[in-house]
Amino acid sequence: MKKVLYILTTTLFLTACQGQETNSTMGNADNTSFPVEKTEQEWKAQLSAEEYFVIRQKGTERPYTGEYNMHFDEGTYTCRGCDTPLFTSDSKFDSHCGWPSFDQGIAKGAILEKLDKTHGMMRTEIVCASCGGHLGHVFNDGPTATGLRYCVNSLSIDFKEEKEE
Numbered sequence: 001m002k003k004v005l006y007i008l009t010t011t012l013f014l015t016a017c018q019g020q021e022t023n024s025t026m027g028n029a030d031n032t033s034f035p036v037e038k039t040e041q042e043w044k045a046q047l048s049a050e051e052y053f054v055i056r057q058k059g060t061e062r063p064y065t066g067e068y069n070m071h072f073d074e075g076t077y078t079c080r081g082c083d084t085p086l087f088t089s090d091s092k093f094d095s096h097c098g099w100p101s102f103d104q105g106i107a108k109g110a111i112l113e114k115l116d117k118t119h120g121m122m123r124t125e126i127v128c129a130s131c132g133g134h135l136g137h138v139f140n141d142g143p144t145a146t147g148l149r150y151c152v153n154s155l156s157i158d159f160k161e162e163k164e165e
């Protein structure tokens with residue numbers, strides 16, 4: 001009798017795990033549609049090989065190599081995939097992590113978050129809400145009031161200098 005119960009419990013546990021797995025996969029669906037849709041051919045034509053690797057294939061540039069890592073001019077950072085404004089220089093800080101870091105997005109809804117379970121970690125991926133381009137990850141260890149650290153690839157963003165009106 002004990003053995004039967006054990007098997008029953010194990011089966012239930014396994015079923016529960018599988019159920020959970022299915023749910024989070026659905027929440028992290030990669031077939032989300034975005035306002036800016038392009039074919040892979042069009043993305044390849046528009047982006048350099050390394051930009052394509054980061055933005056469309058969720059790659060990561062090597063730390064301390066990006067052009068905006070230690071860049072603190074005043075202006076706006078836009079998506080390199082579709083030119084949508086994503087961050088302002090006011091939210092940028094030096095996180096010493098090797099990638100451009102921001103404590104918040106430029107506006108609510110400009111950046112989407114997705115659960116990322118790759119590389120044996122539980123991380124929150126951030127993507128451009130307009131084109132779905134990969135930006136980096138957001139962490140809860142930010143040193144400023146927001147408590148957030150948006151860790152972004154330089155290759156995913158462009159910089160537009162603040163202009164006098």
Ligand SMILES: [Zn+2]
Pocket residue numbers: 079080081082083084128129130131132133
């Ligand atoms: Zn974009």
